[in-house]
Amino acid sequence: MQANGLDERTNLLVEEYSTSGRLDNITQVMSIHTQYLESFLRSQFYMLRMDGPLPLPYRHYIAIMAAARHQCSYLINMHVDEFLKTGGIAEWLNGLEYIPQRLKNLNEINKLLAHRPWLITKEHIQKLVKTGENNWSLPELVHAVVLLAHYHALASFVFGSGINPERDPDTSNGVRLIAVNNFCVCDLANDNNIENASLTSSNFGIADSLSELEALMERMKRLQEDKEDEEASQEEMATRFEKEKKESLLVISGAFDDEIVSTDVSRYIEDPGFGYKDFARRGEDHLPTFRAQDYTWENHGFSLVNRLYSDIGHLLDEKFRMVYNLTYNTMATHEDVDTTTLRRALFNYVHCMYGIRYDDYDYGEVNQLLERSLKVYIKTVTCYPERTTKRMYDSYWRQFKHSEKVHVNLLLMEARMQAELLYALRAITRHLT
Numbered sequence: 001m002q003a004n005g006l007d008e009r010t011n012l013l014v015e016e017y018s019t020s021g022r023l024d025n026i027t028q029v030m031s032i033h034t035q036y037l038e039s040f041l042r043s044q045f046y047m048l049r050m051d052g053p054l055p056l057p058y059r060h061y062i063a064i065m066a067a068a069r070h071q072c073s074y075l076i077n078m079h080v081d082e083f084l085k086t087g088g089i090a091e092w093l094n095g096l097e098y099i100p101q102r103l104k105n106l107n108e109i110n111k112l113l114a115h116r117p118w119l120i121t122k123e124h125i126q127k128l129v130k131t132g133e134n135n136w137s138l139p140e141l142v143h144a145v146v147l148l149a150h151y152h153a154l155a156s157f158v159f160g161s162g163i164n165p166e167r168d169p170d171t172s173n174g175v176r177l178i179a180v181n182n183f184c185v186c187d188l189a190n191d192n193n194i195e196n197a198s199l200t201s202s203n204f205g206i207a208d209s210l211s212e213l214e215a216l217m218e219r220m221k222r223l224q225e226d227k228e229d230e231e232a233s234q235e236e237m238a239t240r241f242e243k244e245k246k247e248s249l250l251v252i253s254g255a256f257d258d259e260i261v262s263t264d265v266s267r268y269i270e271d272p273g274f275g276y277k278d279f280a281r282r283g284e285d286h287l288p289t290f291r292a293q294d295y296t297w298e299n300h301g302f303s304l305v306n307r308l309y310s311d312i313g314h315l316l317d318e319k320f321r322m323v324y325n326l327t328y329n330t331m332a333t334h335e336d337v338d339t340t341t342l343r344r345a346l347f348n349y350v351h352c353m354y355g356i357r358y359d360d361y362d363y364g365e366v367n368q369l370l371e372r373s374l375k376v377y378i379k380t381v382t383c384y385p386e387r388t389t390k391r392m393y394d395s396y397w398r399q400f401k402h403s404e405k406v407h408v409n410l411l412l413m414e415a416r417m418q419a420e421l422l423y424a425l426r427a428i429t430r431h432l433t
């Protein structure tokens, strides 16, 4: 890393340490991408600590409820502390039975948002805002929704980057260490690449992975060159999306055994068995398509959110743009590479799994650029983050640097957050009209 890049990173970390009194592992890992970290911290600081519709302890409790949907003890513990520090009532930490009804009413939207946001309708919104004494004002509800989406997505980042302990196959009783494993901070922040990682696996496969990389770059190049010549028809484009969506539903991610949720976590959730629909298991494949141009973040979501909870729209917008455009023009050891097509494919594939379609995007590209093991990883990190394993992390893009895999995680996290927001905000708009 260049000297001034390093300075910038150090300054940001020093600043973060002096305002919050800690430097958690999330911040350290994200600091590999300093510019992004800055917009991340800014929006997180705003939603947690600045003036806003919800009281401070509520914000942390909502973060706990969100993280619990993915059994993310790491985030839960962090916000349990913050909840108490900001004056939260300790009794609430015994679980959902101890919290006010109003807060409890968020359960349903938390659950849908986390796992099947396409099911959120204006009726859900109506119910929350019109329940007599326990009602939520729209600004409060928007604040809550932003927090929920932020923490669901952050749980994806935490598991996707190995910030949580990996599941130890021997602890079949479901007990997990709450401590943070050191796969993240020591290795990722130092950006050890495959040479080090491969010490644990065998050297066999290096040649394969090298040629995989070359082949991927070749495909990217071809796609960029062919863009102008080949214009698929509208129908053809729609068919390609539907095909990709259908296939994504069948990608199997991790073990299907019913997870045992520890009581530390289960006390904060209702209906723990509810997850991203297991299409593969049920043999069903219906997920409605959301046409992105009918309700875009830029034209609709952004202004609604900004109107109801001032300035958060700008902060989120800046963060989305930042992650979407972030590039170092590198691919593993290669430099000066235009990686736009690959980064778009990652982002759009996440939206595809949530049924969101951009009609000017050719989903054939997803298929050409994202190999199977990467799709498994994306689906797991996005939809069932708690099932992510180190093996999944290691099995794709074996030539790439850890910083690039963290970059992938940033894209997945933000794409997921945006997808959740789009569905929730569309429902709020429908409620208002």
Ligand SMILES: CC(C)C[C@H](N)C(=O)O
Binding pocket: 326, 327, 328, 329, 330, 331, 332, 339, 342, 404, 405, 407, 408
């Ligand atoms: C996710 C990676 C493929 C990103 C790439 N290293 C870039 O700088 O654009």
